[in-house]
Structures are given as structure tokens and as C-alpha cells.
Amino acid sequence: MTFSKIDWAAKEPKAPEVHTAIPGPESKNIQSQLDGVFDARAVQFVVDYEKSIGNYIVDADGNTLLDVYSQIASIPVGYNNPNLIAAAQSPDMVTALVNRPAIGNFPSSKWAQQLKNGLLRAAPKGLNQVFTAQSGSEANELAYKAAFMYYRRKQRGDADWSEEEMSSVMRNQYPGSPDLAILSFKDSFHGRGFASLSTTRSKPVHKMDIPSFKWPQASFPHLKYPLEQHKAENDAEEQRCLKEVETIIEHWHSPVAAVIIEPIQSEGGDNHASPAFFQGLQAITKKYGILLIADEVQTGFGATGKFWGYEHWELPSPPDMVTFSKKAQTAGYFFSDSLIRPDKAYRQFNTWIGDPARVLFCNAIIDEIERSNLLEQCSRVGDALYSELAKLADKYPTKIQNLRGKGKGTYIAFDTPSPADLTKKAKTLGINIGMCGTNTVRLRPMLIFEERHIPTLITALDKALA
Amino acid sequence: MTFSKIDWAAKEPKAPEVHTAIPGPESKNIQSQLDGVFDARAVQFVVDYEKSIGNYIVDADGNTLLDVYSQIASIPVGYNNPNLIAAAQSPDMVTALVNRPAIGNFPSSKWAQQLKNGLLRAAPKGLNQVFTAQSGSEANELAYKAAFMYYRRKQRGDADWSEEEMSSVMRNQYPGSPDLAILSFKDSFHGRGFASLSTTRSKPVHKMDIPSFKWPQASFPHLKYPLEQHKAENDAEEQRCLKEVETIIEHWHSPVAAVIIEPIQSEGGDNHASPAFFQGLQAITKKYGILLIADEVQTGFGATGKFWGYEHWELPSPPDMVTFSKKAQTAGYFFSDSLIRPDKAYRQFNTWIGDPARVLFCNAIIDEIERSNLLEQCSRVGDALYSELAKLADKYPTKIQNLRGKGKGTYIAFDTPSPADLTKKAKTLGINIGMCGTNTVRLRPMLIFEERHIPTLITALDKALA
Structure with missing residues (x-):
């Protein structure tokens, strides 16, 4: 079968079109029936998929919006992608x-x-x-279980x-059920x-x-932007955080079996750190013989212009486990160390250990990313988008602050005084856009976002900010 | 569209057919590649679905086995059921x-x-x-979260x-993160x-x-069989367990927010209790203002001849939450009390809150159960199967003990001295059958198991036991 890249320009509408409030009357009517x-x-609007x-x-x-939120960063390659429709209709999928x-079994x-x-x-x-x-939460918890079994296996040896x-484990007691910890940020x-x-340490409403x-939790670096202008301060901040990690590992009341970290803290506000920070973190985990888990649930599958977000860290060896979900449309974790496979x-x-139907679907997404060079595209389009946003930030210096994500594909965010107002206004101008942290607007377009979408997005943001 | 019941007799092979060891050479070959x-x-054999x-x-x-284990009790209405194939190919499913x-959102x-x-x-x-x-585990944990929020809401009132x-909750500390418990058995x-x-309190390997x-954990009644001959002892045993529940609720170091119980303890050995026990348990939860969660992950969706296993309890009002998965092919929990919906x-x-594709599939299963009267069939076939197993128990009194599940559809089990040997032997005789607990063989056929399958199963078990 010969493959040709999908001509989305021919399939998509030329521009957004909004003719009611959002949510409109029909969205509200259906929302109320559903409720x-x-x-x-939490419904923002009801969708005609x-x-x-x-x-x-x-x-x-019937309103049409350019979607740069993509189902909380989880739609990879476009609504009703014909190649995914073909995968959904394949005999293997039906089986x-x-x-x-x-x-x-x-x-x-x-x-x-x-x-x-x-x-x-x-x-x-x-x-x-x-x-x-089956989900990012499950993927992380399975990685934690693997880390705890690994830790105890090293202690127990072949015994x-x-x-x-x-007997103690059946009563949820030590030593069968030990007091071990996962360190997060x-x-x-x-x-x-x-x-x-x-x-998770993002918001009280979650917990x-x-x-x-x-x-325990360690501090995640609070970097100042633009990065180039604050290098010394930012380096010192990262060193402070690494020191805290080491102090916790040495002094926490229970042993730390693993450290989990996002390549970019996403729900927490799109917080970045430098490759040096992640290299230092890996060195600490190796020094103490504990595992490093990269949580790639939001960053994975191409969103930063590389397949995995941690590839930006330039590590000498990969993290011990890498978890995924969202854009993969299935979930799980990768590993290599044979000790991470339990001893029994x-x-x-x-019962299910995932869902092969969703794995087949994921395979079609990987095909699509590879065949259409979507990593290269995301990286290229991201650079162009960042430049345009930087111009907008110059125009509205109090309304777009701490623009970040340069060189990370379309994984771009900025702080703004009233993100809820801005994203609401953006919807009425035909842009579906999301928030994170407390005062941040995040862009999470799909991997098929193209240069031609940039003016549509920038024009609407300009209007909304004016 | 007119509906006619599937004529499985015309589609299925007439009998099992085994011509290699199980697992056979091709199963072993693929298993080793997969590994x-x-x-x-844990692979038992590799399947040509x-x-x-x-x-x-x-x-x-190419071996053909009668499957009375059904993917750990999770296939509801037959492999390659034509009505489910139609659902899988429907435009709604593709979308x-x-x-x-x-x-x-x-x-x-x-x-x-x-x-x-x-x-x-x-x-x-x-x-x-x-x-x-998306899974039974997740369904139960979401029910626990609902129970904890409910408990604190009653304490907090409208404050x-x-x-x-x-601030404390972000540090995983009291009062934001309170020390509350779920009681199980x-x-x-x-x-x-x-x-x-x-x-979960079944086996160390899980924990x-x-x-x-x-x-905390309370004792689950250990009933003696046949039930009719041990009524007084069994009643006393159930009262003892209920008393223990009450003692724990009053004296455990942290408040109990909910009690979770399976209508029949399945992985733990197919342990039953009487309606009086469950009625007593519900009365205790109501007395203390805590929630009762029925875990119907294995018993739900018709397996006991009623749609829900708890329907055998004859309760004056339903449990507060009912969780499901497995045969539903999706998962979640039902509830009604508006306080169980969180206040915010x-x-x-x-991100996903389940998978609508799997919900659509579940809807087709419900159609199939209703249109084909599979509850009535499961109940009727179960009674006939139980009678035949009772005869076999009379023939092999040391090898089939504590036969149980009478009146609970095909949800039947018995104890046997070497369950691993018996189930292994059964496979070579063309029956795929499972174990539970430490010395129990459990039958978990699909809802489409018919009277005509009974002699096939009984003849093989007879040979395996001889």
C-alpha cells in the first residue's frame, strides 16, 4: 500500500466560525440532560465528533473552533484522521x-x-x-510497584x-508491607x-x-525567563533543588525507592528545568541506587518535537522507567533492567493488563507520526509559533509573561493575569485553549498543527488580549 | 431490525479436540518470543482468537477447548459473537x-x-x-474516593x-489528608x-x-457444606463475623468511611454467605452512617443468574455503591445518593473518565443479555450443572468437597486436594477451567453456556478425577 500524507488543508475548514455563546444553547441543553x-x-462544551x-x-x-487543547493534550493526529479510521475498521481491531x-494468561x-x-x-x-x-495514573502506579519490588529484592537477595x-503482608504490616516512599516534586x-x-502536588482540589x-516532595526549580538573561540565578536554583533531593533521600523517615519527574511539569504550570538539572538528578538516583521514573504521560509521543520529552535532557543513559498515556491512546511503562521485572x-x-484494541490503535498513531514526519513538523512549527508569540509578548508585556517552551516543539505556555478570562474569550473567537498551574495558558495542539494555523491562533489571541 | 437468538450449536464445534500437550509447541514458541x-x-496457552x-x-x-474460565470470568456472551462484531463495526464505535x-470537559x-x-x-x-x-481496581478506588469525600462532607457540613x-493536603498531612479507612474482609x-x-486480602503474591x-479486615464467614445440614453453626459463624465488623468500626484507630464486600468472594475461594449476613452488614453500615460498597466486578452482569450478585441478598434498599468491570467490558460504579457526587x-x-468505545461495547452486551434471556438461561443451566456436579461429588467424595453455588446460576465451585493437577489434566481433556483460593476449582462459563455443554464438561471432569 502506498502512503501519502493527509492533505488536512483540503479537509479542514478555512477558519473558525462561532455564531453562539460557548457553551451554546444546545451544549447547555445536553449538558443538563447528562448531568x-x-x-x-466540568463540561466546557458538548462536541459533535x-x-x-x-x-x-x-x-x-455547530460552532467550529481551532483546537489547541486537544482533549487535555491527548488527541495525537487529528479528529477523524482517515488512517486511524482505517485502523479502527481493520479486522484485527474487531477481533x-x-x-x-x-x-x-x-x-x-x-x-x-x-x-x-x-x-x-x-x-x-x-x-x-x-x-x-489503561491510564496515566495506572502506568505510574505500576511503575511504583515495580520500584518497590526492585528495592526489596536488592535487600532480600535470593532469599x-x-x-x-x-503473614504480616496480609495484615498490611511490616515487614511484608514495608514503609517505602516515592519522591516527587x-x-x-x-x-x-x-x-x-x-x-501529585499540583492543587488541593485533586487531593x-x-x-x-x-x-516526600522536593522543590522543582523556579526558573526566571528569558532563560538567557538569568543563567547564574537559574543554575543556583537548580543546584538548590538537587541538594534538597539528596537531603530527602538521606533523611526521610522511610527509604526512597524511586524518584518520579515530568520532563516539563504540565498541570502544575508548564515548569521547565535545564538538561543539567535532569543529568544531576539521574546522577543522584544512581549514587543512591534508586530508580528514576520519567512521567511522559503529557510530554510523550512527540509533543515537544522529540518522541520523548526526556530526550531534551541529553542523559548518558535512559531513565529506568518511562511511563506513557494520553497521545498514545493506551498506557503503560517501558523499562529494560531485568530486575524491574519481578522475581515471580x-x-x-x-485481568486485562491494558487493552489490545487500544494498543492496535496506538500502533496506527506511531505509523502516522513516522510516515508523516510529525516530529520534524512539530519542532519546525513550534519554533515559528514561539516567534510569533514572542512578538505578541512584546506587544502585551503585562499580559504575556514568562513565555516558555522555546525549542520544545509546540509545547509552549505563558503566564497571564486572568487565564480563565482569556481562555473563555478565546473560545468566543474560535480558539479552544487550556490552562494549567494558577496563572498559565498552555498550548497543546496536535502533532498535525501546521504553519498555516499560526496566524489564526495569533490573530485571535491578539484580539482577546486587546 | 428483527432480532433472532444466535444458534451457537450451529456455529460451535461439536466437542473439544486436543492433539498436543497444552501448552503445545506453537504456544510455547510464541510465549518465548513474547517473553x-x-x-x-503466567501464560497458560496462546490463543487464536x-x-x-x-x-x-x-x-x-489448533487445539479446541470448551472454555469455562472465560478470560478470568470476563468474556460475557461468547467469542466472536456476531452481534458484538456488528457493534464493533458500527459507525458510532469508529467515532x-x-x-x-x-x-x-x-x-x-x-x-x-x-x-x-x-x-x-x-x-x-x-x-x-x-x-x-477502566478496570475493576480503578472502579473500587473511585468508590473509595467518593466514600472519603462523603465522610468528610458530613463532618464539615457546608463549611x-x-x-x-x-496547605496540609499538599504535604499529604492531616487535616487535608485525613486518616480514614475502608473495611474489607x-x-x-x-x-x-x-x-x-x-x-485485598487473598494471597501474599498480590501484596x-x-x-x-x-x-482493617473483618472475618468473612466460613460456612460448612451442605448448608442445610449446618444451619445453626453457620448462623452463629455469621453472627460472629458481624460482631467483629461492629467492633472494628467502634475501635479501629481511624474512622471507617466504608465497607466493601463481594457478593461471593471469588479470587479468595468462592466463599458464600447468607442473605441474613448481608442484611445484617447493611444494617450495621446504616447504624454507623458509613457506606456499603458491593464489589460486583466478578459477580455482576449476570454470572449468578441475576444481573447483580447482591440481588440474592434480598436487601430492603440497594448498597450505596455498586462497582463493575470484567463481563461489562468497561468499568465504573453506580450510586444514587446525591452526597456521593462530590460537592465541587x-x-x-x-482525563478520559473511562472509554466511550468500551461503553458502547458494553451496551451491546446488555442488549444481548436482555434479548436472549441470558439471565434465565444462566440460572436454569446452572441448576442443571449443579445437579450433575453433585452426582460427581457423590462418586468422588474425597476429590470434590464443599460443592457450592446452588441457586447462583453457573457460579459454582468445589474444593479438591490438587486443584493445579486437576485443571492441568482438564486442559488435556479439552476443558479450560480455573482455580481460586488455595484448593478450589471455580466454574466461570459465559452466559451463553447451554445444557448441551454440561455432558462435555462432566465427562471430562469424571475422566480427570478418575
Whole structure:
């Protein structure tokens, strides 16, 4: 089958078109019907997914918006992408949907090849094994479980489980259930399961009233922008944070089994750090023999112009585990160290272990990224977009501050005094755009965002800021 | 569209056919290839899902087995069910796969109707709201989060969050992050996330080395069989367990926010209790103002001959939350109390909140159950199967003990001295059958298991036991 790149310009509308308030009357009507059976209080607008195409989302009132939020950064290659439609209609997909396996016990005869020819093509260099899951939260928690088993295995050596461990663990007590910790960073977001939420430190609304593990947090660098003008201060800030990490590892009341970090803290406000910081962090984890987990749930699958966000760190060796979800449309974690695979079967296990239907879909996304050179495109378009935003920042110096994400594809953000007002206004001007942190607007376009979309976005932002 | 019940007898093979060891050479070959990239140590055999049909599973070596294990009790209505294939190929399914929404922010205009005409038709009587998820573990943990928020809301009243709560919660400390507990039962299985695993009490292999919440467990009744001959003892045992529940609620070091229980403890050994026990348990939860969660992950969707396992309890009112997964092929929890919906938006939230593609698939399963009267069939076939197993138990009194599940559809189990040997032997005789607990064989056929399959199963078990 010959492949030709999709001509989105021919398929997409020429421009956004908004003719009601957003949400419009039909969105509100459906939202209110939905709210009777399903919590719909966070609904921004209701979507007609059949009519949405490429970078454009169409709402229930027929409004058409340029979507640079992409379902909280999770739509990779466009609404109704014809190549993904073909994957969804393939015989393998139908089989995977209809005959969902307990994949640990009864894998399909095609599963090994589906992983090798698909998901593992996306594996971070050097990480040749994968454990599949269903969400970013689950992926991180499975990585934590792997880290705890790894830590105890190093302590236990080849000794088998003791009687005391076997009985105490059934009572949730030491030594079978040890007091071990995962270290995360202030303002991080790693998910909403109980353990992932214990490492999430972004907002009270995520965590309030939920029991937590008493795990530590280190400061994440607060860099000043533009980076070039504050190099010495920023370096000192990063060194301060690394020192804090080391102090915590040495003095926390329970041993730290792993450190988890996002390449760019996303929900927490699009906070960046330099390659030197991440190199230093990896050196610390190696020094103390603990694992480094890169949470690539939001940064992975091309969003920063490289397939994985951590590739910007220029590490001498990959992180020990890399977790993914969102744009992958499935989830899980990659690893290579054979000790991270538990010493016995059935320790890292569940009924489904992910969803092969969603893995097949992910494979089609990887095809699409590779065949259409979307990493190169995202990187190139991101640079152009950043330049235009820098001009806008010059024009509105109090309304666009700390513009960041240069050289990281379209993964761009800026601070603004009233982000809720700005994103609301942007919707009425035909741009669906998101927030993060407390005063930040983040751009999370799809990988198929092109140069021709930039003027549409910039013009609308200019109007909204004026 | 007129509907006619699928004639599985015309589609299925007449009998199992095994011509290699199981796993056979091709299964082993593929398993070993898979193991290079994905932990394949728990693989029982590798499956040709294209060739599997109805109640019959076909392995990579061309062996055909009658499947009464059904992907750890998760295949509801047959491999390659034509009605599910049609659902998988429908335009709505393609849209749902290709345009996966962040459903809390941007639901599809069809979502409300897909829930109302689909999943909510399966809702336990009186529970009219649903929160969707992706696995049984996640469903239970979301129910725990709802219970903790509910508990604190009752304490807090209408007061807003205090400054102290807002700052302490970001450090994982009291009062924002309170020390609250979920009570579960010995030998229970509620999943493998960190909080669900803290309530799981089945086997050390599930829990070893994983930090846990210090939550309490009560004894689950150990009933003697046949039930009719041990009524007084069994009643006393159940009263003892209820008393223990009450003692724990009154004296545990942290308040108990909810009790979670399976209608039949499944992974833990197919342990049953009487309606009086469950009625007593509900009365205790109501007395103390805490929530009762029915974990229907394995028992739900018809497996006991009723849609929900708890319907056998004859409760005056439904449990506060009912969780589901497995045969539903999606997951989540039902509830009705408006206080179980958190007081603010974004507290119970995540990017995807389930997968609408899997919900559509679930809707087709509900259609299939209703149109083909599969509850009635499961109940009727289960009674006939139980009678035949009772005869076999009379023939092998030391090898089939504590036969249980009478009147609970095909949800039948028995104890046997060497369950691993028996299930292994059964495979070579063409029956794929599972274990649970420490010495139990459990039957988990699909809802489309028919009377004509009973002799096939019984003859093989008879041979295996001889």
C-alpha cells in the first residue's frame, strides 16, 4: 500500500466560525440532560465528533473552533484522521474489541508481533520491555510497584519470602508491607489513584479528603525567563533543588525507592528545568541506587518535537522507567533492567493488563507520526509559533509573561493575569485553549498543527488580549 | 431490525479436540518470543482468537477447548459473537475509537443517550448515576474516593475548606489528608491498585513489598457444606463475623468511611454467605452512617443468574455503591445518593473518565443479555450443572468437597486436594477451567453456556478425577 500524507488543508475548514455563546444553547441543553446521570459540572462544551476534523472541533451548536487543547493534550493526529479510521475498521481491531483477552494468561498469537512491530517501535532507546496499562495514573502506579519490588529484592537477595513477611503482608504490616516512599516534586501531577495522588502536588482540589502515603516532595526549580538573561540565578536554583533531593533521600523517615519527574511539569504550570538539572538528578538516583521514573504521560509521543520529552535532557543513559498515556491512546511503562521485572510471575498482574484494541490503535498513531514526519513538523512549527508569540509578548508585556517552551516543539505556555478570562474569550473567537498551574495558558495542539494555523491562533489571541 | 437468538450449536464445534500437550509447541514458541518484551511467565496457552467461537477457545496449536474460565470470568456472551462484531463495526464505535474525548470537559453530543439507553439500563435498581472507569481496581478506588469525600462532607457540613486543610493536603498531612479507612474482609479480592490492594486480602503474591494503608479486615464467614445440614453453626459463624465488623468500626484507630464486600468472594475461594449476613452488614453500615460498597466486578452482569450478585441478598434498599468491570467490558460504579457526587467539580475527575468505545461495547452486551434471556438461561443451566456436579461429588467424595453455588446460576465451585493437577489434566481433556483460593476449582462459563455443554464438561471432569 502506498502512503501519502493527509492533505488536512483540503479537509479542514478555512477558519473558525462561532455564531453562539460557548457553551451554546444546545451544549447547555445536553449538558443538563447528562448531568442527571453523570457528573457534567466540568463540561466546557458538548462536541459533535462526527463533524470535527483535523485540528478543528465542532460543537453541538455547530460552532467550529481551532483546537489547541486537544482533549487535555491527548488527541495525537487529528479528529477523524482517515488512517486511524482505517485502523479502527481493520479486522484485527474487531477481533481485539470482541475477544478481549486476559492477556497475562491467554495472549493472542498476534500479541508479540503487535508489540514488536508497534508499541516497541516507540520505546525509548535502550528500554526494550513494556508493561501495558489503561491510564496515566495506572502506568505510574505500576511503575511504583515495580520500584518497590526492585528495592526489596536488592535487600532480600535470593532469599525467599519469610513466614513473617507472608503473614504480616496480609495484615498490611511490616515487614511484608514495608514503609517505602516515592519522591516527587512540588507542583507535579502524576495522576489521581491513591499512590499516584500521593505524588501529585499540583492543587488541593485533586487531593482534598483523600488518605495519602506520607511520601516526600522536593522543590522543582523556579526558573526566571528569558532563560538567557538569568543563567547564574537559574543554575543556583537548580543546584538548590538537587541538594534538597539528596537531603530527602538521606533523611526521610522511610527509604526512597524511586524518584518520579515530568520532563516539563504540565498541570502544575508548564515548569521547565535545564538538561543539567535532569543529568544531576539521574546522577543522584544512581549514587543512591534508586530508580528514576520519567512521567511522559503529557510530554510523550512527540509533543515537544522529540518522541520523548526526556530526550531534551541529553542523559548518558535512559531513565529506568518511562511511563506513557494520553497521545498514545493506551498506557503503560517501558523499562529494560531485568530486575524491574519481578522475581515471580503474578506479582505485576491483573485481568486485562491494558487493552489490545487500544494498543492496535496506538500502533496506527506511531505509523502516522513516522510516515508523516510529525516530529520534524512539530519542532519546525513550534519554533515559528514561539516567534510569533514572542512578538505578541512584546506587544502585551503585562499580559504575556514568562513565555516558555522555546525549542520544545509546540509545547509552549505563558503566564497571564486572568487565564480563565482569556481562555473563555478565546473560545468566543474560535480558539479552544487550556490552562494549567494558577496563572498559565498552555498550548497543546496536535502533532498535525501546521504553519498555516499560526496566524489564526495569533490573530485571535491578539484580539482577546486587546 | 428483527432480532433472532444466535444458534451457537450451529456455529460451535461439536466437542473439544486436543492433539498436543497444552501448552503445545506453537504456544510455547510464541510465549518465548513474547517473553523477550513482555512478561509472559503466567501464560497458560496462546490463543487464536479469530478461530475461537462461542464457548470454544482455539489455541495456537489448533487445539479446541470448551472454555469455562472465560478470560478470568470476563468474556460475557461468547467469542466472536456476531452481534458484538456488528457493534464493533458500527459507525458510532469508529467515532468513539478515533476521537477519544476528555469526557468530563468535552463529552460527545451522544454520550447522555449512550448512557441512558445503555449502561444505565443495567443499573442496580434505585442507583441512577454512574461514574465510568477502566478496570475493576480503578472502579473500587473511585468508590473509595467518593466514600472519603462523603465522610468528610458530613463532618464539615457546608463549611468551605480551611486554609489549614488546603496547605496540609499538599504535604499529604492531616487535616487535608485525613486518616480514614475502608473495611474489607479476609480472603477478599478488590484489585491491585495501592488502595484497592490495601483492601485485598487473598494471597501474599498480590501484596508482597507494596506499601499499604493501615486499614482493617473483618472475618468473612466460613460456612460448612451442605448448608442445610449446618444451619445453626453457620448462623452463629455469621453472627460472629458481624460482631467483629461492629467492633472494628467502634475501635479501629481511624474512622471507617466504608465497607466493601463481594457478593461471593471469588479470587479468595468462592466463599458464600447468607442473605441474613448481608442484611445484617447493611444494617450495621446504616447504624454507623458509613457506606456499603458491593464489589460486583466478578459477580455482576449476570454470572449468578441475576444481573447483580447482591440481588440474592434480598436487601430492603440497594448498597450505596455498586462497582463493575470484567463481563461489562468497561468499568465504573453506580450510586444514587446525591452526597456521593462530590460537592465541587473536578474532585472526581481524570482525563478520559473511562472509554466511550468500551461503553458502547458494553451496551451491546446488555442488549444481548436482555434479548436472549441470558439471565434465565444462566440460572436454569446452572441448576442443571449443579445437579450433575453433585452426582460427581457423590462418586468422588474425597476429590470434590464443599460443592457450592446452588441457586447462583453457573457460579459454582468445589474444593479438591490438587486443584493445579486437576485443571492441568482438564486442559488435556479439552476443558479450560480455573482455580481460586488455595484448593478450589471455580466454574466461570459465559452466559451463553447451554445444557448441551454440561455432558462435555462432566465427562471430562469424571475422566480427570478418575
